[in-house]
Amino acid sequence: MTDVSHSPSAKDVKALRDRTGAGMMDCKKALTESGGDVDKAIEILRVKQGKRIEDRGERLATEGTVQSYVHSNAKVGVLVEVDTETDFVARNDELVAFAKDIALHIAAAAPEYVTEEDVDEERRQSELRVYEQEAADKPENVRAKIAEGKLRKWYETVVLLDQPHVNGDKYDGKTIGQLLDEVRAKTGENVQIRRFARFAVGQ
Known part of the structure; x- marks a missing residue:
């Protein structure tokens, strides 16, 4: 059962991606499903993607x-x-x-x-505030989603x-x-x- 209440941070998603080599979206889904449990998320990825996934642990790229x-x-x-x-x-x-x-x-x-983790938090929040203001005339229940969508498009530019x-x-x-x-x-x-x-x- 997926724990939809858990929303993994971009930092956690990147850390799991670095450890497994799996795609960003796959890592996000696995962390959501595991409720943030990293070991369980690696298990989920291995079951879904088989031998392509391996726990690289702290292996460093030096x-x-x-x-x-x-x-x-x-x-x-x-x-x-x-x-x-x-x-x-x-x-x-x-x-x-x-x-x-x-x-x-x-x-x-x-x-x-x-x-995305490299983006300065102050700049990220500044962009998000702009998009929230742009969506102010939309129904309240969709404003956050619209702003988040625009932030994602902005990420593609920077x-x-x-x-x-x-x-x-x-x-x-x-x-x-x-x-x-x-x-x-x-x-x-x-x-x-x-x-x-x-x-x-x-x-």
């Missing part, structure tokens, strides 16, 4: 690669750090290509944060993992977070996009 992208006009450039658990995976051609593709995306989409990759044809509209999940599943490692820096002439 190796990695830094890749770059400079736009053809030489006015926009990006450095991105993608971390892995082993040097072997860090040097893997597919992982390097993934990091380069992420750098290209950042150059085009200009995100400000890697994850949070890297929430953005669909700019090369929609190649990646079929998948978000950077979904592509990261695929890399984790393929490598079996706790791959992380740790940080990025975007440079634009005149900005």
Whole structure:
């Protein structure tokens, strides 16, 4: 029986995702169903997704690669750090290509944060207040839902993992977070996009 009263925090969802490599929404559902019990949530994920799920515990991503992208006009450039658990995976051609593709995306989409957890709480609340005011003329019982929906759309403009990759044809509209999940599943490692820096002439 799902405990719909339990609403896991974004931090808890990310922590479970890092431990299992499962998708963000799957982790959220599992935590809701388990009432916030992490071990039980991992069990739920393993039952639903089988061998693809593994408890990585506190395995740290301490190796990695830094890749770059400079736009053809030489006015926009990006450095991105993608971390892995082993040097072997860090040097893997597919992982390097993934990091380069992420750098290209950042150059085009200009995100400000890697994850939702990185968003400053004051800014998050400020955005939410604006959306709540915009929904003030709607029935009271749907205002919060409308504001939350608008906040989710805003995340897509500023949070890297929430953005669909700019090369929609190649990646079929998948978000950077979904592509990261695929890399984790393929490598079996706790791959992380740790940080990025975007440079634009005149900005």
